[in-house]
Amino acid sequence: MAKIFLDANFFIDLIEQRKKINFNQFKSHSLFLSVLTLHIYIYLYKIKIPDKNLEELLSFFNIIPIEEKIFYSSLKGPFSDFEDNIQLHSSSLAECDIYLTNDKKILKLKFFGKTKIISSLEEI
Numbered sequence: 001m002a003k004i005f006l007d008a009n010f011f012i013d014l015i016e017q018r019k020k021i022n023f024n025q026f027k028s029h030s031l032f033l034s035v036l037t038l039h040i041y042i043y044l045y046k047i048k049i050p051d052k053n054l055e056e057l058l059s060f061f062n063i064i065p066i067e068e069k070i071f072y073s074s075l076k077g078p079f080s081d082f083e084d085n086i087q088l089h090s091s092s093l094a095e096c097d098i099y100l101t102n103d104k105k106i107l108k109l110k111f112f113g114k115t116k117i118i119s120s121l122e123e124i
Helices: 008-015 035-044 052-058 068-074 082-093
Strands: 003-006 030-034 061-064 098-100 115-118
Parallel strands (some): 030 061
């Protein structure tokens, strides 16, 4: 069982079924999200809170808060995009094995600390 971090776009693609991603492939793993991802998702889709469907969905995920350490580390990089940095540092703080993204810029890193960066579980 791997600890898998989903960045914002990957999470939204999965939840909104924008790409052919089978949720069942994740059920044997521990899934992680930044609280920032949830903010982005709720804002973009104008989800009214409370929302039972969202609460049920989130029962499958471990939510990583934006701690002071994540915030200050994100100000230093590795990218000029603060949101990307928060996602990467969140996965690192949670000691995730895998970081799933479709962002080509992030994929070029291949690793962030000990976390392997890939676009599909099929790459394992």
